[in-house]
Amino acid sequence: MALTTDLHPPPETTRAVPDFDELYAAHYADLTVQLFAYFGDRQEAQDVVQEAFCRALARWSSVSRYDDPVAWVRRVAWNLAVSRWRRARTALGFLRRQRVAEPQVDGPSPERVALVRALATLPGVQRRAMVLHYLADLTVAEIAQREGVAEGTVKSWLHRGRAALAVQLRPTGTEVSRG
Amino acid sequence: MADQLTDDQLADLFAGLRADTVAAVLPPGADAARHTVRRRRQARAAVTGGLAVAAVAGVVGVAVAGTPAAPPAEPTGPLPTADRSALRDLAESVLPPDARSAAAWSFSLGDETSNTAGELPAGSYRMVVACAGDGGTDVLVRWTPRGEDNLFDPERAVVVATGETACAAAPSPATLRFVTPRDGEVMVSVEAVDGAAGRAGFAYRIVPAR
Numbered sequence: 188m189a190l191t192t193d194l195h196p197p198p199e200t201t202r203a204v205p206d207f208d209e210l211y212a213a214h215y216a217d218l219t220v221q222l223f224a225y226f227g228d229r230q231e232a233q234d235v236v237q238e239a240f241c242r243a244l245a246r247w248s249s250v251s252r253y254d255d256p257v258a259w260v261r262r263v264a265w266n267l268a269v270s271r272w273r274r275a276r277t278a279l280g281f282l283r284r285q286r287v288a289e290p291q292v293d294g295p296s297p298e299r300v301a302l303v304r305a306l307a308t309l310p311g312v313q314r315r316a317m318v319l320h321y322l323a324d325l326t327v328a329e330i331a332q333r334e335g336v337a338e339g340t341v342k343s344w345l346h347r348g349r350a351a352l353a354v355q356l357r358p359t360g361t362e363v364s365r366g
Numbered sequence: 367m368a369d370q371l372t373d374d375q376l377a378d379l380f381a382g383l384r385a386d387t388v389a390a391v392l393p394p395g396a397d398a399a400r401h402t403v404r405r406r407r408q409a410r411a412a413v414t415g416g417l418a419v420a421a422v423a424g425v426v427g428v429a430v431a432g433t434p435a436a437p438p439a440e441p442t443g444p445l446p447t448a449d450r451s452a453l454r455d456l457a458e459s460v461l462p463p464d465a466r467s468a469a470a471w472s473f474s475l476g477d478e479t480s481n482t483a484g485e486l487p488a489g490s491y492r493m494v495v496a497c498a499g500d501g502g503t504d505v506l507v508r509w510t511p512r513g514e515d516n517l518f519d520p521e522r523a524v525v526v527a528t529g530e531t532a533c534a535a536a537p538s539p540a541t542l543r544f545v546t547p548r549d550g551e552v553m554v555s556v557e558a559v560d561g562a563a564g565r566a567g568f569a570y571r572i573v574p575a576r
Contacts, residue, residue, distance in 0.1 A: 211396040216388040223387055224380075237394050241402045242504075245559045249477040270525055299383045321380035353371040356379065 204251045211240055214257050218264060221322045225314055226268050227307050239264035258333070261323065305355040313348035316341055406530075407502075407560055444564025445499075450474040454567030456498040460537050464494075464573045472569035475503065475558040480568070483553040485512065486546050490575035493542040493554070497533035497569075501562025505529045506555040509546050523553070533566040543575060 215236060222232035239260045243250045250256050306314050312334070319325045319333070327345070331338045371379070444450070451474065458472040468491065471482045475497075486509075497503055508523040527544040546552060556568050 207399075208396040211393070211399065215393040216391045217384070219391050220384050220387040224383060229387065229390070233391060233394075237399065240396075241399045241406075242559075244396075244399050245403045245406070246557070246563070248561070249558075249563055252477075296382075296386060298379070299386050302379050302383050321377060322384055349373060349376060352376060356371055356376075 205256060207244055207247055207251070210243075210256060210260075214260065215240065217322070218257075218261055221261065221318050222264055222268055224303060224306055224318045224322055225265075227303050231268065235264045235267040236260075238267055262333075301356060302352075305352050308355065309348050309351055313344045313351070316344040317348040317352070320345055444476075450564065450567060452567075453498040453565075454569065457496040457537055457567040457569035460496045460498075460539055461494050461569055461571050462539065464571060466573050468572045468574060469552075470569075470571040471554070472567065473556075475499070475501075475556065475562045475564070475566045475568055477558070477563045479555050479557045481553055481555050483551060486550065486552050486572070488546050488548045488550075490545050491543065491572050492575050493527070493544065493570055493572045494539050495529075495531055495542065495568070495570040496537045496539045497531045497562070497566055498535070498537045499533045499562060499566030501558060501560035501566055502530060502532045503562060503566075503568060504557045504559055505531060505542065506557075507542070507544055508553045508555070509544075509550055511548050511550040526552075531568075533562050533568075 218236045218239075219229070219232045222235060223229045226232060242263055243256065243260050250259050253259055306317065309317065315334070316330055319330050320327070325333070327338050327341045331341045334341065445453075454472050454474045461470075468486055469482075469484050473480050473482075493507065495505065505528065506525060507527040509526045510523045526546065527542050529542050531540060552572075554570065554572075556570075558564075558566065
Protein backbone atom coordinates (compact mmCIF):
# COMPACT_ATOMS: atom_id res chain seq x y z
CA MET A 188 0.00 0.00 0.00
CA ALA A 189 1.22 3.47 -0.71
CA LEU A 190 0.37 6.51 1.32
CA THR A 191 -0.91 9.28 -0.87
CA THR A 192 -2.03 12.82 -0.26
CA ASP A 193 -5.34 14.52 -0.34
CA LEU A 194 -8.05 15.27 -2.86
CA HIS A 195 -8.57 18.66 -1.36
CA PRO A 196 -5.82 21.23 -1.85
CA PRO A 197 -5.55 23.05 1.46
CA PRO A 198 -2.81 25.66 1.08
CA GLU A 199 -2.92 28.05 3.98
CA THR A 200 -2.89 31.74 3.27
CA THR A 201 -2.53 34.91 5.28
CA ARG A 202 -5.80 36.44 4.07
CA ALA A 203 -8.75 36.93 6.38
CA VAL A 204 -10.63 33.76 7.30
CA PRO A 205 -14.10 33.87 5.72
CA ASP A 206 -17.15 33.83 7.94
CA PHE A 207 -19.24 30.66 7.63
CA ASP A 208 -22.57 32.49 7.69
CA GLU A 209 -21.47 34.88 4.96
CA LEU A 210 -20.17 32.05 2.79
CA TYR A 211 -23.40 30.15 3.27
CA ALA A 212 -25.58 33.16 2.44
CA ALA A 213 -23.54 34.01 -0.64
CA HIS A 214 -23.30 30.55 -2.16
CA TYR A 215 -26.03 28.18 -0.97
CA ALA A 216 -28.48 29.09 -3.72
CA ASP A 217 -25.94 29.19 -6.52
CA LEU A 218 -24.52 25.80 -5.56
CA THR A 219 -28.05 24.42 -5.46
CA VAL A 220 -28.63 25.67 -9.00
CA GLN A 221 -25.47 23.94 -10.21
CA LEU A 222 -26.39 20.63 -8.61
CA PHE A 223 -29.97 20.91 -9.88
CA ALA A 224 -28.75 21.56 -13.42
CA TYR A 225 -26.49 18.52 -13.29
CA PHE A 226 -28.72 16.02 -11.49
CA GLY A 227 -32.18 17.34 -12.39
CA ASP A 228 -33.71 17.20 -8.91
CA ARG A 229 -34.03 20.48 -7.06
CA GLN A 230 -34.88 19.06 -3.64
CA GLU A 231 -32.04 16.59 -3.89
CA ALA A 232 -29.75 19.46 -4.83
CA GLN A 233 -30.86 21.45 -1.79
CA ASP A 234 -30.29 18.46 0.49
CA VAL A 235 -26.77 17.69 -0.68
CA VAL A 236 -25.69 21.33 -0.63
CA GLN A 237 -26.96 21.69 2.94
CA GLU A 238 -25.13 18.50 3.91
CA ALA A 239 -21.95 19.76 2.27
CA PHE A 240 -22.17 22.99 4.26
CA CYS A 241 -22.68 20.94 7.45
CA ARG A 242 -19.51 19.02 6.68
CA ALA A 243 -17.68 22.25 5.98
CA LEU A 244 -18.82 23.65 9.31
CA ALA A 245 -17.67 20.53 11.17
CA ARG A 246 -14.14 21.16 9.88
CA TRP A 247 -14.36 24.91 9.45
CA SER A 248 -10.97 25.60 11.03
CA SER A 249 -9.43 23.75 8.08
CA VAL A 250 -11.86 24.53 5.26
CA SER A 251 -11.90 28.25 6.00
CA ARG A 252 -8.18 28.44 5.31
CA TYR A 253 -8.42 26.83 1.88
CA ASP A 254 -7.82 29.11 -1.08
CA ASP A 255 -11.36 28.43 -2.28
CA PRO A 256 -13.70 27.07 0.42
CA VAL A 257 -16.61 27.22 -2.01
CA ALA A 258 -14.83 24.81 -4.33
CA TRP A 259 -14.51 22.39 -1.41
CA VAL A 260 -18.22 22.66 -0.61
CA ARG A 261 -19.10 22.21 -4.28
CA ARG A 262 -16.96 19.10 -4.60
CA VAL A 263 -18.38 17.54 -1.46
CA ALA A 264 -21.94 18.31 -2.57
CA TRP A 265 -21.20 16.89 -5.98
CA ASN A 266 -19.73 13.71 -4.54
CA LEU A 267 -22.70 13.31 -2.21
CA ALA A 268 -25.09 13.75 -5.10
CA VAL A 269 -23.21 11.20 -7.18
CA SER A 270 -23.36 8.68 -4.34
CA ARG A 271 -27.07 9.25 -3.80
CA TRP A 272 -27.74 9.15 -7.51
CA ARG A 273 -25.90 5.86 -7.91
CA ARG A 274 -28.06 4.30 -5.22
CA ALA A 275 -31.26 5.90 -6.40
CA ARG A 276 -30.63 4.91 -9.98
CA THR A 277 -31.28 1.28 -9.17
CA ALA A 278 -33.59 1.43 -6.17
CA LEU A 279 -35.71 4.43 -6.99
CA GLY A 280 -35.37 4.82 -10.72
CA PHE A 281 -39.05 4.35 -11.34
CA LEU A 282 -40.10 6.78 -8.63
CA ARG A 283 -37.65 9.39 -9.83
CA ARG A 284 -38.99 9.18 -13.34
CA GLN A 285 -42.47 9.62 -11.98
CA ARG A 286 -41.39 12.64 -10.00
CA VAL A 287 -39.96 14.34 -13.08
CA ALA A 288 -43.31 13.93 -14.78
CA GLU A 289 -45.22 15.53 -11.92
CA PRO A 290 -46.55 19.02 -12.49
CA GLN A 291 -44.41 21.57 -10.67
CA VAL A 292 -46.52 24.40 -9.32
CA ASP A 293 -43.64 26.60 -8.25
CA GLY A 294 -40.96 25.02 -10.42
CA PRO A 295 -38.99 26.52 -13.25
CA SER A 296 -40.64 27.50 -16.51
CA PRO A 297 -40.97 24.98 -19.36
CA GLU A 298 -38.00 26.61 -21.01
CA ARG A 299 -35.85 25.93 -17.93
CA VAL A 300 -37.20 22.39 -17.64
CA ALA A 301 -36.24 21.82 -21.25
CA LEU A 302 -32.72 23.03 -20.54
CA VAL A 303 -32.34 20.69 -17.55
CA ARG A 304 -33.72 17.79 -19.58
CA ALA A 305 -31.42 18.56 -22.46
CA LEU A 306 -28.47 18.71 -20.09
CA ALA A 307 -29.44 15.29 -18.76
CA THR A 308 -28.88 13.79 -22.21
CA LEU A 309 -25.23 14.87 -22.31
CA PRO A 310 -22.43 12.56 -21.19
CA GLY A 311 -21.41 13.30 -17.62
CA VAL A 312 -18.17 15.09 -18.42
CA GLN A 313 -19.82 17.38 -20.94
CA ARG A 314 -22.71 18.12 -18.62
CA ARG A 315 -20.35 18.86 -15.75
CA ALA A 316 -18.24 21.15 -17.91
CA MET A 317 -21.31 23.04 -19.11
CA VAL A 318 -22.64 23.49 -15.58
CA LEU A 319 -19.30 24.59 -14.18
CA HIS A 320 -18.76 27.01 -17.05
CA TYR A 321 -22.20 28.56 -17.40
CA LEU A 322 -23.46 28.36 -13.83
CA ALA A 323 -20.38 28.25 -11.62
CA ASP A 324 -18.61 30.75 -13.90
CA LEU A 325 -15.42 28.71 -13.91
CA THR A 326 -12.92 29.33 -16.68
CA VAL A 327 -11.70 26.58 -18.97
CA ALA A 328 -8.43 26.51 -17.04
CA GLU A 329 -10.24 26.17 -13.71
CA ILE A 330 -12.42 23.35 -15.00
CA ALA A 331 -9.35 21.60 -16.42
CA GLN A 332 -7.62 21.82 -13.05
CA ARG A 333 -10.68 20.55 -11.22
CA GLU A 334 -11.12 17.62 -13.58
CA GLY A 335 -7.42 16.85 -13.91
CA VAL A 336 -7.43 17.12 -17.70
CA ALA A 337 -5.88 19.36 -20.35
CA GLU A 338 -7.59 22.63 -21.23
CA GLY A 339 -8.08 21.35 -24.77
CA THR A 340 -10.12 18.48 -23.40
CA VAL A 341 -12.41 20.89 -21.56
CA LYS A 342 -12.79 23.01 -24.70
CA SER A 343 -13.79 19.87 -26.57
CA TRP A 344 -16.37 18.95 -23.89
CA LEU A 345 -17.82 22.45 -24.01
CA HIS A 346 -17.90 22.50 -27.79
CA ARG A 347 -19.73 19.18 -27.96
CA GLY A 348 -22.04 20.15 -25.14
CA ARG A 349 -22.95 23.43 -26.79
CA ALA A 350 -23.57 21.72 -30.10
CA ALA A 351 -25.83 19.10 -28.55
CA LEU A 352 -27.82 21.63 -26.54
CA ALA A 353 -28.06 24.00 -29.49
CA VAL A 354 -29.75 21.31 -31.54
CA GLN A 355 -32.05 20.16 -28.74
CA LEU A 356 -33.02 23.65 -27.70
CA ARG A 357 -33.29 25.14 -31.16
CA PRO A 358 -35.89 27.90 -31.44
CA THR A 359 -39.49 26.70 -31.64
CA GLY A 360 -40.80 25.99 -35.11
CA THR A 361 -37.64 24.60 -36.61
CA GLU A 362 -37.19 20.97 -37.49
CA VAL A 363 -34.15 18.80 -37.78
CA SER A 364 -34.32 16.12 -40.40
CA ARG A 365 -33.29 12.68 -39.21
CA GLY A 366 -31.65 10.20 -41.49
CA MET B 367 -27.30 28.70 -38.41
CA ALA B 368 -30.74 30.12 -37.90
CA ASP B 369 -32.16 26.90 -36.48
CA GLN B 370 -29.59 26.59 -33.69
CA LEU B 371 -29.01 28.57 -30.55
CA THR B 372 -26.11 30.94 -30.44
CA ASP B 373 -23.69 30.85 -27.54
CA ASP B 374 -25.21 34.08 -26.24
CA GLN B 375 -28.67 32.56 -26.33
CA LEU B 376 -27.37 29.53 -24.50
CA ALA B 377 -25.76 31.75 -21.87
CA ASP B 378 -29.08 33.57 -21.49
CA LEU B 379 -30.87 30.25 -20.96
CA PHE B 380 -28.47 29.30 -18.19
CA ALA B 381 -28.80 32.75 -16.64
CA GLY B 382 -32.57 32.31 -16.71
CA LEU B 383 -32.29 28.90 -15.10
CA ARG B 384 -30.11 30.37 -12.39
CA ALA B 385 -32.50 33.26 -11.73
CA ASP B 386 -35.60 31.06 -11.67
CA THR B 387 -34.06 28.43 -9.42
CA VAL B 388 -32.47 30.86 -6.99
CA ALA B 389 -35.84 32.55 -6.61
CA ALA B 390 -37.47 29.21 -5.79
CA VAL B 391 -34.83 27.97 -3.36
CA LEU B 392 -35.46 28.41 0.34
CA PRO B 393 -32.14 27.86 2.16
CA PRO B 394 -32.45 25.93 5.43
CA GLY B 395 -29.94 28.39 6.81
CA ALA B 396 -26.57 28.48 8.51
CA ASP B 397 -28.22 28.03 11.90
CA ALA B 398 -29.75 24.77 10.70
CA ALA B 399 -26.30 23.59 9.67
CA ARG B 400 -24.97 24.58 13.09
CA HIS B 401 -27.76 22.62 14.77
CA THR B 402 -27.01 19.54 12.66
CA VAL B 403 -23.31 19.65 13.46
CA ARG B 404 -23.99 20.11 17.18
CA ARG B 405 -26.39 17.16 17.19
CA ARG B 406 -23.88 14.96 15.39
CA ARG B 407 -21.13 15.90 17.83
CA GLN B 408 -23.34 14.88 20.72
CA ALA B 409 -24.23 11.61 19.03
CA ARG B 410 -20.59 10.97 18.23
CA ALA B 411 -19.59 11.61 21.82
CA ALA B 412 -22.18 9.10 22.99
CA VAL B 413 -20.42 6.28 21.16
CA THR B 414 -16.78 7.18 21.62
CA GLY B 415 -14.68 4.45 20.13
CA GLY B 416 -17.66 3.22 18.19
CA LEU B 417 -18.29 3.35 14.50
CA ALA B 418 -21.52 4.51 12.95
CA VAL B 419 -21.68 2.97 9.52
CA ALA B 420 -23.84 3.83 6.55
CA ALA B 421 -24.60 0.97 4.21
CA VAL B 422 -23.80 1.54 0.57
CA ALA B 423 -24.93 -0.70 -2.27
CA GLY B 424 -25.90 -3.38 0.19
CA VAL B 425 -22.39 -4.57 0.81
CA VAL B 426 -21.61 -3.07 4.20
CA GLY B 427 -22.11 -4.52 7.65
CA VAL B 428 -22.21 -2.73 10.97
CA ALA B 429 -20.46 -3.27 14.25
CA VAL B 430 -20.56 -0.77 17.09
CA ALA B 431 -18.53 -0.90 20.24
CA GLY B 432 -17.58 1.65 22.81
CA THR B 433 -18.36 3.39 26.02
CA PRO B 434 -19.98 6.72 26.86
CA ALA B 435 -17.59 9.61 27.08
CA ALA B 436 -17.43 13.35 27.56
CA PRO B 437 -18.27 15.62 24.62
CA PRO B 438 -15.40 16.11 22.18
CA ALA B 439 -12.97 18.86 22.98
CA GLU B 440 -13.11 22.08 21.03
CA PRO B 441 -10.23 22.58 18.61
CA THR B 442 -7.27 24.18 20.35
CA GLY B 443 -4.54 23.86 17.74
CA PRO B 444 -2.19 21.06 16.73
CA LEU B 445 -0.26 19.12 19.33
CA PRO B 446 3.54 18.81 19.23
CA THR B 447 4.83 16.17 16.83
CA ALA B 448 5.87 13.82 19.63
CA ASP B 449 2.40 13.88 21.16
CA ARG B 450 0.79 13.24 17.79
CA SER B 451 3.09 10.29 17.23
CA ALA B 452 2.19 8.94 20.65
CA LEU B 453 -1.52 9.15 19.80
CA ARG B 454 -0.88 7.33 16.53
CA ASP B 455 0.98 4.58 18.40
CA LEU B 456 -1.78 4.41 21.00
CA ALA B 457 -4.43 3.92 18.31
CA GLU B 458 -2.35 1.19 16.72
CA SER B 459 -1.75 -0.54 20.05
CA VAL B 460 -5.43 -1.20 20.70
CA LEU B 461 -5.99 -3.03 17.41
CA PRO B 462 -6.14 -6.76 18.10
CA PRO B 463 -3.26 -8.62 16.40
CA ASP B 464 -4.24 -10.73 13.41
CA ALA B 465 -1.77 -12.74 11.37
CA ARG B 466 -4.09 -12.72 8.36
CA SER B 467 -3.83 -8.95 7.99
CA ALA B 468 -4.24 -7.87 4.38
CA ALA B 469 -3.41 -4.24 5.05
CA ALA B 470 -2.62 -2.09 8.07
CA TRP B 471 -1.90 1.60 8.51
CA SER B 472 -1.52 4.10 11.29
CA PHE B 473 -1.04 7.84 10.99
CA SER B 474 -1.51 11.19 12.67
CA LEU B 475 -4.55 13.11 11.51
CA GLY B 476 -3.95 16.46 9.88
CA ASP B 477 -5.91 19.03 7.91
CA GLU B 478 -5.64 16.94 4.77
CA THR B 479 -7.58 13.74 4.24
CA SER B 480 -5.35 10.73 4.83
CA ASN B 481 -5.62 8.37 1.89
CA THR B 482 -4.10 4.90 1.89
CA ALA B 483 -4.53 2.50 -0.98
CA GLY B 484 -3.62 -1.04 -1.88
CA GLU B 485 -4.70 -4.11 -3.80
CA LEU B 486 -7.09 -6.65 -2.31
CA PRO B 487 -8.38 -9.91 -3.78
CA ALA B 488 -12.11 -10.33 -4.15
CA GLY B 489 -13.72 -11.21 -0.84
CA SER B 490 -15.32 -10.10 2.39
CA TYR B 491 -13.26 -8.04 4.80
CA ARG B 492 -13.32 -6.66 8.30
CA MET B 493 -11.68 -3.31 8.83
CA VAL B 494 -10.84 -2.72 12.48
CA VAL B 495 -10.22 0.93 13.31
CA ALA B 496 -9.24 2.99 16.34
CA CYS B 497 -8.77 6.71 16.88
CA ALA B 498 -6.86 8.18 19.83
CA GLY B 499 -7.16 11.84 20.78
CA ASP B 500 -9.74 14.58 20.22
CA GLY B 501 -12.62 14.94 17.77
CA GLY B 502 -13.66 12.31 15.29
CA THR B 503 -13.23 11.09 11.75
CA ASP B 504 -15.21 10.40 8.62
CA VAL B 505 -14.08 7.16 6.96
CA LEU B 506 -14.68 6.34 3.31
CA VAL B 507 -13.69 3.09 1.58
CA ARG B 508 -13.62 3.09 -2.23
CA TRP B 509 -13.03 0.14 -4.52
CA THR B 510 -12.18 -0.10 -8.18
CA PRO B 511 -11.49 -3.21 -10.32
CA ARG B 512 -7.89 -4.10 -10.99
CA GLY B 513 -6.45 -2.11 -13.86
CA GLU B 514 -8.80 0.85 -13.54
CA ASP B 515 -7.27 3.95 -12.04
CA ASN B 516 -10.51 5.43 -10.73
CA LEU B 517 -10.10 5.60 -6.98
CA PHE B 518 -10.36 9.39 -6.86
CA ASP B 519 -13.20 9.59 -9.34
CA PRO B 520 -16.52 9.54 -7.45
CA GLU B 521 -18.40 8.68 -10.62
CA ARG B 522 -16.37 5.54 -11.25
CA ALA B 523 -14.95 4.28 -7.98
CA VAL B 524 -17.49 2.35 -5.93
CA VAL B 525 -17.96 3.44 -2.33
CA VAL B 526 -18.17 0.12 -0.48
CA ALA B 527 -18.35 1.52 3.05
CA THR B 528 -18.58 4.74 4.98
CA GLY B 529 -18.47 5.36 8.70
CA GLU B 530 -17.80 7.83 11.47
CA THR B 531 -15.52 7.29 14.42
CA ALA B 532 -15.14 9.20 17.64
CA CYS B 533 -11.62 9.63 18.94
CA ALA B 534 -10.89 9.14 22.65
CA ALA B 535 -8.06 9.34 25.13
CA ALA B 536 -8.64 5.63 25.78
CA PRO B 537 -9.75 4.37 22.37
CA SER B 538 -11.45 1.07 21.77
CA PRO B 539 -11.48 -0.62 18.35
CA ALA B 540 -14.54 -0.73 16.15
CA THR B 541 -15.24 -2.76 13.04
CA LEU B 542 -16.42 -1.87 9.57
CA ARG B 543 -17.23 -4.59 7.04
CA PHE B 544 -17.10 -4.46 3.29
CA VAL B 545 -17.00 -6.68 0.24
CA THR B 546 -14.84 -6.38 -2.85
CA PRO B 547 -16.70 -8.08 -5.71
CA ARG B 548 -13.58 -8.68 -7.80
CA ASP B 549 -9.83 -8.39 -7.44
CA GLY B 550 -9.04 -4.71 -7.33
CA GLU B 551 -7.74 -1.74 -5.45
CA VAL B 552 -9.18 -0.21 -2.30
CA MET B 553 -8.59 3.27 -0.98
CA VAL B 554 -9.33 4.20 2.61
CA SER B 555 -9.86 7.94 3.14
CA VAL B 556 -9.89 9.24 6.70
CA GLU B 557 -10.85 12.84 7.31
CA ALA B 558 -10.43 14.60 10.65
CA VAL B 559 -13.53 16.39 11.99
CA ASP B 560 -14.53 18.20 15.16
CA GLY B 561 -11.00 19.26 16.05
CA ALA B 562 -9.20 15.96 15.37
CA ALA B 563 -6.78 17.59 12.92
CA GLY B 564 -3.41 17.77 14.63
CA ARG B 565 -4.82 16.28 17.81
CA ALA B 566 -5.51 12.61 17.06
CA GLY B 567 -3.96 9.44 15.72
CA PHE B 568 -5.74 6.82 13.65
CA ALA B 569 -5.02 3.19 12.90
CA TYR B 570 -6.76 0.46 10.96
CA ARG B 571 -6.21 -3.12 9.93
CA ILE B 572 -8.04 -4.97 7.16
CA VAL B 573 -8.40 -8.74 7.50
CA PRO B 574 -10.39 -11.31 5.54
CA ALA B 575 -13.78 -11.79 7.16
CA ARG B 576 -13.51 -15.54 6.70
